[in-house]
Amino acid sequence: xxxxxxxxxxxxxxxxxxxxxxxxxxxxxxxxxxxxxxxxxxxxxxxxxxxxxxxxxxxxxxxxxxxxxxxxxxxxxxxxxxxxxxxxxxxxxxxxxxxxxxxxxxxxxxxxxxxxxxxxxxxxxxxxxxxxxxxxxxxxxxxxxxxxxxxxxxxxxxxxxxxxxxxxxxxxxxxxxxxxxxxxxxxxxxxxxxxxxxxxxxxxxxxxxxxxxxxxxxxxxxxxxxxxxxxxxxxxxxxxxxxxxxxxxxxxxxxxxxxxxxxxxxxxxxxxxxxxxxxxxxxxxxxxxxxxxxxxxxxxxxxxxxxxx
Amino acid sequence: xxxxxxxxxxxxxxxxxxxxxxxxxxxxxxxxxxxxxxxxxxxxxxxxxxxxxxxxxxxxxxxxxxxxxxxxxxxxxxxxxxxxxxxxx
Amino acid sequence: xxxxxxxxxxxxxxxxxxxxxxxxxxxxxxxxxxxxxxxxxxxxxxxxxxxxxxxxxxxxxxxxxxxxxxxxxxxxxxxxxxxxxxxxxxxxxxxxxxxxxxxxxxxxxxxxxxxxxxxxxxxxxxxxxxxxxxxxxxxxxxxxxxxxxxxxxxxxxxxxxxxxxxxxxxxxxxxxxxxxxxxxxxxxxxxxxxxxxxxxxxxxxxxxxxxxxxxxxxxxxx
Numbered sequence: 001x002x003x004x005x006x007x008x009x010x011x012x013x014x015x016x017x018x019x020x021x022x023x024x025x026x027x028x029x030x031x032x033x034x035x036x037x038x039x040x041x042x043x044x045x046x047x048x049x050x051x052x053x054x055x056x057x058x059x060x061x062x063x064x065x066x067x068x069x070x071x072x073x074x075x076x077x078x079x080x081x082x083x084x085x086x087x088x089x090x091x092x093x094x095x096x097x098x099x100x101x102x103x104x105x106x107x108x109x110x111x112x113x114x115x116x117x118x119x120x121x122x123x124x125x126x127x128x129x130x131x132x133x134x135x136x137x138x139x140x141x142x143x144x145x146x147x148x149x150x151x152x153x154x155x156x157x158x159x160x161x162x163x164x165x166x167x168x169x170x171x172x173x174x175x176x177x178x179x180x181x182x183x184x185x186x187x188x189x190x191x192x193x194x195x196x197x198x199x200x201x202x203x204x205x206x207x208x209x210x211x212x213x214x215x216x217x218x219x220x221x222x223x224x225x226x227x228x229x230x231x232x233x234x235x236x237x238x239x240x241x242x243x244x245x246x247x248x249x250x251x252x253x254x255x256x257x258x259x260x261x262x263x264x265x266x267x268x269x270x271x272x273x274x275x276x277x278x279x280x281x282x283x284x285x286x287x288x289x290x291x292x293x294x295x296x297x298x299x300x301x302x303x304x305x306x307x308x309x
Numbered sequence: 310x311x312x313x314x315x316x317x318x319x320x321x322x323x324x325x326x327x328x329x330x331x332x333x334x335x336x337x338x339x340x341x342x343x344x345x346x347x348x349x350x351x352x353x354x355x356x357x358x359x360x361x362x363x364x365x366x367x368x369x370x371x372x373x374x375x376x377x378x379x380x381x382x383x384x385x386x387x388x389x390x391x392x393x394x395x396x397x398x
Numbered sequence: 399x400x401x402x403x404x405x406x407x408x409x410x411x412x413x414x415x416x417x418x419x420x421x422x423x424x425x426x427x428x429x430x431x432x433x434x435x436x437x438x439x440x441x442x443x444x445x446x447x448x449x450x451x452x453x454x455x456x457x458x459x460x461x462x463x464x465x466x467x468x469x470x471x472x473x474x475x476x477x478x479x480x481x482x483x484x485x486x487x488x489x490x491x492x493x494x495x496x497x498x499x500x501x502x503x504x505x506x507x508x509x510x511x512x513x514x515x516x517x518x519x520x521x522x523x524x525x526x527x528x529x530x531x532x533x534x535x536x537x538x539x540x541x542x543x544x545x546x547x548x549x550x551x552x553x554x555x556x557x558x559x560x561x562x563x564x565x566x567x568x569x570x571x572x573x574x575x576x577x578x579x580x581x582x583x584x585x586x587x588x589x590x591x592x593x594x595x596x597x598x599x600x601x602x603x604x605x606x607x608x609x610x611x612x613x614x615x616x617x618x619x620x
Contacts, residue, residue: 083552084552088599110552110554110559111552112561112568113551113552113561113568113569115551115569115570116568116569124552126552126553126554127599127600127602128599128600129552129553129554129555129556129557129599130554130556130559131555131556131596131597132555132556132598132599135596135598135599136599147599163560164560165560168558168560168561168562169558169562169563169564169565169575169578170558170565170578170581173558173581173593176593176594177558179594180556180593180594180596183596184556184596192560239560239561239562239563239568240560240561240562240563317438318438318442319438319441319442319445322442322445322446322449323445325449326445326448326449361407361442361446364406364407364408364446364450365407365446365449365450365453366449366450366453367449367453
């Protein structure tokens with residue numbers, strides 16, 4: 001297993017390149033072939049692949065294990081870590097273990113509440129929040145110390161990421177929150193998927209104004225829509241999702257394969273638009289359970305030339 | 310009773326404990342409560358006790374709420390329902 | 399105050415099945431205020447249980463008594479005689495009261511008639527809400543008087559998360575997003591700079607997580 005100590009994602013971004021990441025969810029079981037197949041699909045067309053951590057509070061194979069499977073087939077993972085299920089002891093422990101096994105990128109999240117998931121009877125943890133986690137990892141990396149101040153035998157030098165939602169309530173506070181995350185130690189940000197370009201542009205403008213785009217790599221979230229129903233569902237049910245009526249209307253004009261194509265068109269237009277916004281350093285494609293679309297999307301967007309390892 | 314809202318839940322249960330098969334609580338016609346919302350409170354209380362009567366196993370149908378002007382119909386309906394139920398004992 | 403809710407009648411009935419003579423003991427403080435275990439509720443439950451057992455052809459003898467507070471020895475002493483003449487005590491106090499009774503009357507069978515839930519307030523008639531989780535290290539000054547430990551479903555100290563919708567928590571539209579409330583209140587107070595402050599990871603030792611807690615006041619120990 002490669003432990004050359006270098007995050008390809010970090011190299012791409014710090015080298016001035018426009019990064020592309022994708023996302024995949026581990027299986028609801030112990031079958032490694034599921035994650036390996038997804039990895040094979042995404043290999044070569046993205047710089048790194050996020051692996052979710054019991055996403056939507058549904059019990060799945062652990063992110064750490066799934067990341068190792070990806071490394072094994074030559075794909076660089078971004079390990080996602082939520083603070084919902086594990087306390088600071090377990091989180092720090094897993095981070096050290098992850099680094100020792102070659103994982104180099106970490107995305108810190110709070111996590112969806114367990115009442116929404118597959119085992120709502122569970123007690124949650126939330127010992128620390130996502131900013132505390134970011135801070136802890138930064139200190140582990142830069143000072144080689146854990147949360148008790150103990151000097152670690154081997155510091156996990158993670159490239160630290162967080163999610164941010166330019167479309168969530170309250171809008172006025174979103175850039176303050178971004179600044180806070182950066183101060184805590186975030187290196188890169190992946191945003192919630194973008195459909196409302198004016199609002200996204202406004203958020204970017206405010207971020208630039210505060211000097212934040214100099215301090216963090218912002219990657220815009222992209223999710224190709226597949227149908228009107230998907231668009232309507234996301235707009236109504238998914239918190240923090242902003243899908244303008246024009247987009248829903250565009251999708252409603254088509255069904256079946258034509259709808260999928262229109263969804264791809266919208267995604268391509270969004271990619272082209274965000275690419276031209278100063279401060280946007282990459283895209284993060286979230287095509288959960290539709291990973292097979294990612295290679296063609298990346299290619300059609302003209303982003304296939306990924307820097308070599 | 311000056312107002313139907315003065316009827317405490319316990320009186321209703323005691324009525325059944327004493328052997329009543331059915332009970333009707335009568336309040337002022339809708340919107341005419343002299344104490345503003347006494348009839349609403351009484352109706353809500355009755356609803357709660359009906360649920361309790363279901364849990365007890367007696368059956369909430371034995372307890373009815375009626376406004377003064379609808380009493381005859383409510384009473385007739387209740388008597389009919391009680392005919393289909395075992396005695397309240 | 400402590401907010402509790404009466405257990406379902408069926409559950410209480412099952413607990414009482416082995417007994418012929420039961421004392422239903424109410425508490426006149428917190429649980430009276432939330433309509434769970436005061437004098438009126440004791441009377442209702444007594445009548446309901448007698449009726450319910452009658453349906454099964456069984457007669458249960460209930461004695462009814464309410465004391466001011468079941469968490470204070472001076473008050474629960476008053477129930478000593480009633481306790482001794484019954485086979486079991488159905489306590490309508492919060493969990494602390496039930497245990498205080500069990501401590502004092504070591505040979506008595508104590509049965510909890512309530513499910514104790516939270517420390518809260520009466521927000522408006524008929525609505526009780528959870529306000530304090532008893533974390534042992536209050537930071538309400540930082541958060542404009544709104545507690546993120548209790549009222550944020552994820553206990554975020556550097557909130558909000560991305561899940562709120564129209565100011566409501568992702569867990570339920572009945573729950574207000576605490577962080578929306580905090581942001582609004584701090585803004586109103588001219589303290590929105592508090593929002594820029596990084597709040598470090600909480601020390602949970604003073605909370606239940608550190609073990610069941612005790613408070614000793616030496617100046618009152620005789």
